[in-house]
Amino acid sequence: MKKLIAPSILSADFTKLGIEIQAIEAAGADWLHIDVMDGHFVPNISMGPLVVKAAKKVATIPLDVHLMITHPDQYIPQFAQDGADLISVHVEACFHLNRTIDLIKSCGCKPGVVLNPATPLSTLEWVLEYVDFVLIMSVNPGFGGQSFISNSLDRIRLLKEMIRIKDLSTLIQVDGGVTESNIKEISEAGADVFVAGSAIFGKKNYKKTINAMKRIIR
Numbered sequence: 747m748k749k750l751i752a753p754s755i756l757s758a759d760f761t762k763l764g765i766e767i768q769a770i771e772a773a774g775a776d777w778l779h780i781d782v783m784d785g786h787f788v789p790n791i792s793m794g795p796l797v798v799k800a801a802k803k804v805a806t807i808p809l810d811v812h813l814m815i816t817h818p819d820q821y822i823p824q825f826a827q828d829g830a831d832l833i834s835v836h837v838e839a840c841f842h843l844n845r846t847i848d849l850i851k852s853c854g855c856k857p858g859v860v861l862n863p864a865t866p867l868s869t870l871e872w873v874l875e876y877v878d879f880v881l882i883m884s885v886n887p888g889f890g891g892q893s894f895i896s897n898s899l900d901r902i903r904l905l906k907e908m909i910r911i912k913d914l915s916t917l918i919q920v921d922g923g924v925t926e927s928n929i930k931e932i933s934e935a936g937a938d939v940f941v942a943g944s945a946i947f948g949k950k951n952y953k954k955t956i957n958a959m960k961r962i963i964r
């Protein structure tokens with residue numbers, strides 16, 4: 747399986763978002779990660795469907811919408827309509843996770859489920875077969891530029907084993923504190939999709955950073 751880089755536009759320059767998206771795509775981004783925060787599920791507010799709709803006008807790669815919000819069911823149809831291709835929801839925010847996953851599918855998007863760093867992997871046991879990807883948060887969500895929580899590597903290894911035992915092809919995505927320096931060990935632990943915000947947008951040459959990351963994970 748080809749491993750993928752998903753730059754998070756949370757760290758992009760919002761005064762020129764369209765140019766940033768074109769630049770990151772030309773630099774080799776595989777998915778465009780869009781962090782939606784509501785000030786309730788996480789202590790920060792970021793962007794909503796309007797930004798997804800604007801991104802869709804310039805992006806040709808899949809839009810990967812990470813919902814860090816309470817009551818995601820209320821907003822999933824809108825995000826789908828505005829151009830999301832993949833939508834991930836936090837297990838901690840969903841009372842009826844199967845229902846939410848079905849809603850994402852019925853809106854024509856690929857579903858993913860997300861776990862905060864302290865949430866047991868066992869919460870995935872009965873939904874793993876219904877999702878395209880699992881997002882392991884390697885920081886507590888809410889802000890870019892935080893440090894990678896090291897035991898996330900063990901969580902990735904355990905999840906990989908759960909997926910293998912069930913004979914599934916679920917992708918493992920990792921988000922938070924991913925850099926050129928730690929991407930090798932994260933990849934070796936079993937991750938398939940790497941979200942990176944500050945480590946990519948914080949550098950001048952996006953192509954150089956993404957190429958370096960891809961060289962390491964292949």
Ligand code: DX5
Pocket residue numbers: 754756757779781812885886887888889890891892921922923924941942943944945
């Ligand atoms: C954190 C977000 C991340 C964030 C990652 O709540 O979900 O996607 O943008 O930023 P970095 O890569 O800077 O840790």
Ligand code: ZN
Pocket residue numbers: 754779780781812921941
């Ligand atoms: Zn994210």
